[in-house]
Amino acid sequence: xxxxxxxxxxxxxxxxxxxxxxxxxxxxxxxxxxxxxxxxxxxxxxxxxxxxxxxxxxxxxxxxxxxxxxxxxxxxxxxxxxxxxxxxxxxxxxxxxxxxxxxxxxxxxxxxxxxxxxxxxxxxxxxxxxxxxxxxxxxxxxxxxxxxxxxxxxxxxxxxxxxxxxxxxxxxxxxxxxxxxxxxxxxxxxxxxxxxxxxxxxxxxxxxxxxxxxxxxxxxxxxxxxxxxxxxxxxxxxxxxxxxxxxxxxxxxxxxxxxxxxxxxxxxxxxxxxxxxxxxxxxxxxxxxxxxxxxxxxxxxxxxxxxxxxxxxxxxxxxxxxxxxxxxxxxxxxxxxxxxxxxxxxxxxxxxxxxxxxxxxxxxxxxxxxxxxxxxxxxxxxxxxxxxxxxxxxxxxxxxxxxxxxxxxxxxxxxxxxxxxxxxxxxxxxxxxxxxxxxxxxxxxxxxxxxxxxxxxxxxxxxxxxxxxxxxxxxxxxxxxxxxxxxxxxxxxxxxxxxxxxxxxxxxxxxxxxxxxxxxxxxxxxxxxxxxxxxxxxxxxxxxxxxxxxxxxxxxxxxxxxxxxxxxxxxxxxxxxxxxxxxxxxxxxxxxxxxxxxxxxxxxxxxxxxxxxxxxxxxxxxxxxxxxxxxxxxxxxxxxxxxxxxxxxxxxxxxxxxxxxxxxxxxxxxxxxxxxxxxxxxxxxxxxxxxxxxxxxxxxxxxxxxxxxxxxxxxxxxxxxxxxxxxxxxxxxxxxxxxxxxxxx
Numbered sequence: 001x002x003x004x005x006x007x008x009x010x011x012x013x014x015x016x017x018x019x020x021x022x023x024x025x026x027x028x029x030x031x032x033x034x035x036x037x038x039x040x041x042x043x044x045x046x047x048x049x050x051x052x053x054x055x056x057x058x059x060x061x062x063x064x065x066x067x068x069x070x071x072x073x074x075x076x077x078x079x080x081x082x083x084x085x086x087x088x089x090x091x092x093x094x095x096x097x098x099x100x101x102x103x104x105x106x107x108x109x110x111x112x113x114x115x116x117x118x119x120x121x122x123x124x125x126x127x128x129x130x131x132x133x134x135x136x137x138x139x140x141x142x143x144x145x146x147x148x149x150x151x152x153x154x155x156x157x158x159x160x161x162x163x164x165x166x167x168x169x170x171x172x173x174x175x176x177x178x179x180x181x182x183x184x185x186x187x188x189x190x191x192x193x194x195x196x197x198x199x200x201x202x203x204x205x206x207x208x209x210x211x212x213x214x215x216x217x218x219x220x221x222x223x224x225x226x227x228x229x230x231x232x233x234x235x236x237x238x239x240x241x242x243x244x245x246x247x248x249x250x251x252x253x254x255x256x257x258x259x260x261x262x263x264x265x266x267x268x269x270x271x272x273x274x275x276x277x278x279x280x281x282x283x284x285x286x287x288x289x290x291x292x293x294x295x296x297x298x299x300x301x302x303x304x305x306x307x308x309x310x311x312x313x314x315x316x317x318x319x320x321x322x323x324x325x326x327x328x329x330x331x332x333x334x335x336x337x338x339x340x341x342x343x344x345x346x347x348x349x350x351x352x353x354x355x356x357x358x359x360x361x362x363x364x365x366x367x368x369x370x371x372x373x374x375x376x377x378x379x380x381x382x383x384x385x386x387x388x389x390x391x392x393x394x395x396x397x398x399x400x401x402x403x404x405x406x407x408x409x410x411x412x413x414x415x416x417x418x419x420x421x422x423x424x425x426x427x428x429x430x431x432x433x434x435x436x437x438x439x440x441x442x443x444x445x446x447x448x449x450x451x452x453x454x455x456x457x458x459x460x461x462x463x464x465x466x467x468x469x470x471x472x473x474x475x476x477x478x479x480x481x482x483x484x485x486x487x488x489x490x491x492x493x494x495x496x497x498x499x500x501x502x503x504x505x506x507x508x509x510x511x512x513x514x515x516x517x518x519x520x521x522x523x524x525x526x527x528x529x530x531x532x533x534x535x536x537x538x539x540x541x542x543x544x545x546x547x548x549x550x551x552x553x554x555x556x557x558x559x560x561x562x563x564x565x566x567x568x569x570x571x572x573x574x575x576x577x578x579x580x581x582x583x584x585x586x587x588x589x590x591x592x593x594x595x596x597x598x599x600x601x602x603x604x605x606x607x608x609x610x611x612x613x614x615x616x617x618x619x620x621x622x623x624x625x626x627x628x629x630x631x632x633x634x635x636x637x638x639x640x641x642x643x644x645x646x647x648x649x650x651x652x653x654x655x656x657x658x659x660x661x662x663x664x665x666x667x668x669x670x671x672x673x674x675x676x677x678x679x680x681x682x683x684x685x686x687x688x689x690x691x692x693x694x695x696x697x698x699x700x701x702x703x704x705x706x707x708x709x710x711x712x713x714x715x716x717x718x719x720x721x722x723x724x725x726x727x728x729x730x731x732x733x734x735x736x737x738x739x740x741x742x743x744x745x
Contacts, residue, residue: 002300004313004320007124008612010034010090011061013070015613016606020676022598023606025545027566028576029068029554030509034615034624035090036325037061038124040141040148042295043302044371046333047265048087049141049148051080051119051131052099054172058087059099065173067092068563069554074172079116080133082165083141085148085263086395089328090619091351096394097170097178100197101206103261105137105152106161110223110248113163126303126324127295142292144280146333150261151288154253162210162259163220166195166246179239185232185247190217193247194270201397202338207264207274208247211285215251260288267338267395302327305367308632308651311672314610319632319651322608325625326363329356331395332374339397340385345378352392352400353409355620358581361413362637363626365420366702369659373424376417379410380425383433388440404508407457408438408464412640415467418474419642420699427475434468435480450490455505456515456579462491466521466728467640488728491520492529500530500539513543513570514579519638523589524727533590540586544572544599572599574607576617581627585636585645589724593695594681594716597648600631601679604650633665634710635697642699643725646692648680648712661705669712680712682719695720 014032018024037060039050055061055074062078063071082104088094104113117133124130130140138153154160166185169178178199185195190213196205210217219226222243226232232245249259262285264277281287306323310316330350337346350356365372382399383389389410392400411434418427437443438461442452446461469484496503501516517540520526530536541547551569554562573580584603587595607616608628619625630636633656634649650673654665671680685692686709687701697708 001307001316001320002126002296002303004317005126005303005324006317006321006610007036007038007126007129007324008122009318009321009610010036010325010612010615010619011038012612014616015611016609016616017675019550019606021602021606022545023574023602024550025548025571026574027551027553027569027571028573028617029558029563029566030573030576030617031066031068031092032070032553032576032617033063033066035092035618036615037087037089038122038129039087040127040129040143040295041328042127042143042145043298043327044330044332045143045145046331046336047085047143047146047148048328049083049085049143049150050087050129051139052082052084052102053079053116054081054176056171056173056176057091057094057097058089059084059097059171060087065176069558070556072556075116078119078122080119080131081114081116082163083139083150084168085265088349088351089621090325090624091355091621092618094351094392094394096200096396097176098395099171100169100199100204101263102165102168103150104163104165105133105139105154106163107135107137107155107157107159110161110163110220110225113165113223113244125296126299128292140288142288142295144291144295146265146276146336147280147291148263148265149281149288149291152259152261154257154259156253156255158252159250160253162212162249162261164208164247165244166197167242167244169197169199177239179242180234180237182237183232183234183245185219185245187217187219187230187247193217194273196270199396202395203267203269204395205266205268205270205273207270207277209262209277209285210249211260212249212251215249217247217249219246220248221245260286262287267333267336299324302368305657306629306633307655309653310651315651317610318608318614319629322625322628325619326360326622326629329621330375332371334374337381340381342381344381345374346381347375347378348393348395349621350390350393351621352405354391354406354578355623357409357412358578358623358639359626359630359637360622362416362639363629365413365416366656366658369420369422372417373422376414376425376430379414380430380433383437389433389437404454404506406508407442407460409460410437411464411467415470415640416642416699418471420703427471431468431471431475431477434464434471438464438468446490451493453505454507455494455503456507458494459491459502459515459518459520462488462494463521463640485728488521491522492525495526495529497529500535510573510577510579511567511570514573514577517543517583517586518579519582519585519589519641521641522728523586524724525729527590536590537587537592537595540583540590540595543570543583574616575603575624575627578620578623581623582636582638585638585647588645588695588720589727591721591724593647593720596645597681598679600647601650601673604628604631605673605675605677638725641726644697644699644702645725646682646685646695646697646710646720648682649710658703658705661703663702663705664707666707666709667712668709671712678714680714681716683711683713683717684719685710693719694723694725696725
């Protein structure tokens, strides 16, 4: 429900109750801050708008650059030098910080531009942000899919100003500024201007209108006014020669006088920027309320796709805010591809597939499948134009390259769409790109040697071949499918049978324990490599800290020795690291869904809270928040395998609207949980009245909707201990990989 959403959750240092029980043994090195912002957003929209302090990484808030522990402060209180557009959501060190076209309402001279004003009475709702500066100016922001509307309420003053800085971009941290390469700005008429800045190869155009036709309108350069000037053109800008420049309106104000400023944005020139503004907001001025209402309706519709009955208002706030954070990124901008002429789907701020492929993209596929198809076609267009399926893609020229982070991750998303049979994708075309993408860079090592480093890439690429084989078999190319499935079997080369863990390598974030419990496509064989289910469960129990002593989390600027001691624990990082998100469900494949329930219970009720510090780490473009959504519903998507594992819901009842069909998740025996309290365990499951002994649903079953009833109890049961989730080698008797006895509960 939109009324419960709190966009401030995750904007400050993690501030949760002292971990209890199992969660007290978890340790995480990554930043203990959510890195979200409370600014105005539109569901999967192109534009966001927020107050700007220059802090890391969104431009909002208090913090300095940080990659581990508690972030140091850049500011000692909430401040802003104005209000900017385009922000990331929950990401870390992506080296791309946006924050373009800063708007500053002022009562001082232009020389004071850049002054930080204290923020008072901050408020935020989905699609709306408001604050009052210590100068007494009330500021409100709202956005449309490709537009932003500002509303400023001034006190009485003889020379009030509204200043737009076209030169600003990035953050106030070291090396955080984004300098435009070229820029053009033109004053067209009273209250109307347009311009374009080229940043990191992306031509970002803006059409701006202001309803202060009686105020003076002037261009400015290097904080000096240009009376009578109508154009500014910079064909070549170096960081050392950049001087700030922009547009300003100046005039007297009466007490409570309201000024509205409207922006249309485009990556295809000023004419399309103007069209985008009028499409979003109409041609009439004073459109703030109508735009805000339309955006509120869009958010209400999106947030209404998943509903839960919670036992407290705090839990409702946590859940609804998590759903909200799951629907901000990626940015859909149809018809806006800046580097090729196609007018079809275009998407940016895929930051990154590593963050979103496990949980956020399956959520998008479930609740807005038409958007999932649009995203898939955008990915294929990017691949056609730029040569590869993107690992990450931002509003910049070219796809991101993260050589150590992850590879072949788009294949999982495409494979799920193919297995669901969603219309609108040319799978022959898709297969060509999926195949070619697997051969890039480190893919050559995998082809030649059956292994790629970091060793996690071996798992990525093997699974990518498994997913691509699904598409090949779908279109009837059996020979290619057989070839890909043989390649997919080389995932075993990543593991050391002597330890049951992945081999030593140079890992991206975390160590070999974090990467050892990934849900590979052949979990039966993977457990066999660990020595059978008893040995595998023993490894998992050690990883999740069963029987371990509580640990102390890091503070500000942790030392190398402190980091080394923490890493030596080889411990679950409590959702603060992406590979760990799927690890709790490994227990399902070993016949211990009770252990999954315990770990997930400890995470759901100990790692999330209300208030600015309510997230345990980077929200990662909604990857972390969507994990919470799924876990609260008692489900987990196995990306690329068209499966959803079932566990104990954290709510008594949930409902998912799947393209007009409803999946109702109901419980019996539900008891309102307490942090640190005992978990509830699945006793039985019924789907549309039929008993379900297995611990999973297929994606097709979930998308058909229906009634899923989960009986819960205080002790583990035999449910889910015999029928294990599917594995690629299930044609081989399970006894080949598992010991014959049922694992002890």
